[in-house]
Amino acid sequence: xxxxxxxxxxxxxxxxxxxxxxxxxxxxxxxxxxxxxxxxxxxxxxxxxxxxxxxxxxxxxxxxxxxxxxxxxxxxxxxxxxxxxxxxxxxxxxxxxxxxxxxxxxxxxxxxxxxxxxxxxxxxxxxxxxxxxxxxxxxxxxxxxxxxxxxxxxxxxxxxxxxxxxxxxxxxxxxxxxxxxxxxxxxxxxxxxxxxxxxxxxxxxxxxxxxxxxxxxxxxxxxxxxxxxxxxxxxxxxxxxxxxxxxxxxxxxxxxxxxxxxxxxxxxxxxxxxxxxxxxxxxxxxxxxxxxxxxxxxxxxxxxxxxxxxxxxxxxxxxxxxxxxxxxxxxxxxxxxxxxxxxxxxxxxxxxxxxxxxxxxxxxxxxxxxx
Amino acid sequence: xxxxxxxxxxxxxxxxxxxxxxxxxxxxxxxxxxxxxxxxxxxxxxxxxxxxxxxxxxxxxxxxxxxxxxxxxxxxxxxxxxxxxxxxxxxxxxxxxxxxxxxxxxxxxxxxxxxxxxxxxxxxxx
Numbered sequence: 007x008x009x010x011x012x013x014x015x016x017x018x019x020x021x022x023x024x025x026x027x028x029x030x031x032x033x034x035x036x037x038x039x040x041x042x043x044x045x046x047x048x049x050x051x052x053x054x055x056x057x058x059x060x061x062x063x064x065x066x067x068x069x070x071x072x073x074x075x076x077x078x079x080x081x082x083x084x085x086x087x088x089x090x091x092x093x094x095x096x097x098x099x100x101x102x103x104x105x106x107x108x109x110x111x112x113x114x115x116x117x118x119x120x121x122x123x124x125x126x127x128x129x130x131x132x133x134x135x136x137x138x139x140x141x142x143x144x145x146x147x148x149x150x151x152x153x154x155x156x157x158x159x160x161x162x163x164x165x166x167x168x169x170x171x172x173x174x175x176x177x178x179x180x181x182x183x184x185x186x187x188x189x190x191x192x193x194x195x196x197x198x199x200x201x202x203x204x205x206x207x208x209x210x211x212x213x214x215x216x217x218x219x220x221x222x223x224x225x226x227x228x229x230x231x232x233x234x235x236x237x238x239x240x241x242x243x244x245x246x247x248x249x250x251x252x253x254x255x256x257x258x259x260x261x262x263x264x265x266x267x268x269x270x271x272x273x274x275x276x277x278x279x280x281x282x283x284x285x286x287x288x289x290x291x292x293x294x295x296x297x298x299x300x301x302x303x304x305x306x307x308x309x310x311x312x313x314x315x316x317x318x319x320x321x322x323x324x325x326x327x328x329x330x331x332x333x334x335x336x337x338x339x340x341x342x343x344x345x346x347x348x349x350x351x352x353x354x355x356x357x358x359x360x361x362x363x364x365x366x367x368x369x370x371x372x373x374x375x376x377x
Numbered sequence: 378x379x380x381x382x383x384x385x386x387x388x389x390x391x392x393x394x395x396x397x398x399x400x401x402x403x404x405x406x407x408x409x410x411x412x413x414x415x416x417x418x419x420x421x422x423x424x425x426x427x428x429x430x431x432x433x434x435x436x437x438x439x440x441x442x443x444x445x446x447x448x449x450x451x452x453x454x455x456x457x458x459x460x461x462x463x464x465x466x467x468x469x470x471x472x473x474x475x476x477x478x479x480x481x482x483x484x485x486x487x488x489x490x491x492x493x494x495x496x497x498x499x500x501x502x503x
Contacts, residue, residue: 047413047414048413048414048439048440049414049439240440244439306461306462307416307417307418307461307462307463307464308417309416309417309419309435309437309442310416310417310437310439312442332439333414333416333439340416359419359435359442
């Protein structure tokens with residue numbers, strides 16, 4: 007991919023861009039931003055997160071605030087999961103009327119009347135318009151504000167995340183962090199600035215996500231200086247795949263429902279009416295396709311099953327499609343996820359460049375998560 | 378960056394060396410660096426007839442699938458079978474032990490560059 011040298015081009019840069027340049031990151035365009043793909047090698051960065059700690063610039067993600075007297079009811083109408091006034095983060099999908107996924111996102115309950123939706127970078131504009139349209143339909147009179155350009159976000163992930171946060175910012179901070187339970191958050195002060203820090207992440211490891219509007223480049227730099235390995239988009243993808251976390255665009259899209267994607271736990275069918283509920287009710291225990299994990303059954307070297315490759319049954323009928331695939335550095339072999347129509351998984355194959363490779367269905371997640 | 382002067386090079390970052398009626402083909406060090414971790418190599422079958430420019434196989438790294446192109450017409454004589462079981466070895470000796478295939482041919486390679494020209498070519502590509 008070409009490094010952008012045109013100062014007038016349309017690609018944005020996060021507030022941490024200069025840090026990536028200092029570290030000689032390979033920069034590539036992603037979701038309208040110039041983002042670091044890797045700093046050293048994807049494998050080294052991946053294994054650093056599994057064994058030590060890595061730090062990611064995820065400032066390209068979107069932050070949309072929904073505020074108002076009726077905000078709680080409105081977000082529950084918008085989203086499939088149940089949002090409450092408990093101050094925590096909730097993972098959920100946002101569906102259209104056909105129960106297709108518009109986006110998958112985190113919702114932070116900031117206050118009874120204020121909710122922060124953290125959405126995928128590639129969907130920011132789409133989600134913002136969607137929420138505004140639905141607000142009109144619903145009759146929501148509060149405010150919907152897209153603050154994506156104001157916020158930066160950093161993720162520190164790995165078993166030694168706490169240790170490194172202490173090394174960088176002190177024992178007092180570390181003690182505050184240890185109070186934050188899984189999927190909870192707190193406002194924490196670092197050098198006179200407040201940051202929202204949650205125990206969340208996209209790698210399957212213990213760690214934190216940090217949201218802030220200023221000095222985020224200094225936080226990133228400080229973490230790197232005490233030994234946290236800077237990690238780019240390549241390792242972010244291989245890590246989330248190993249943890250079987252879905253990626254919008256690959257595993258999730260507007261023709262796929264959360265029940266088909268195995269995201270039953272974010273669909274609360276006993277909730278009052280929400281967008282997509284009626285279709286989802288018909289899909290309960292009755293989906294047309296199902297997301298499964300697999301690997302290729304052979305002792306020899308194997309190719310990687312990639313997005314779009316077909317799954318065939320023993321009679322050469324197409325029964326599915328690969329949604330995500332890659333190389334697992336922990337398992338040292340290719341792993342993939344696919345949507346399959348059947349329930350019969352005997353003698354099925356993946357077609358890779360017109361050659362059929364027998365596959366073995368694996369239980370998800372591919373690796374045990376240590377969050 | 379090594380670019381041996383006795384070899385010829387193609388725009389697709391392959392090298393070719395002719396010895397009598399045998400052309401040995403491999404990929405350059407530059408290609409290996411760009412590819413990243415190599416996990417799989419698809420070779421053509423020995424005995425396959427090739428036309429120059431045909432896509433005859435694939436080198437797959439964790440990030441992408443790259444075609445191997447026939448730099449010359451002929452018949453596949455031999456493939457580097459040990460590489461099939463250890464594709465990562467491609468990175469260690471791309472001009473020597475990790476050649477890809479040998480083609481039986483009497484043709485002359487067309488559209489190839491000298492080491493000097495290839496060096497310029499990759500500098501311009503960057």
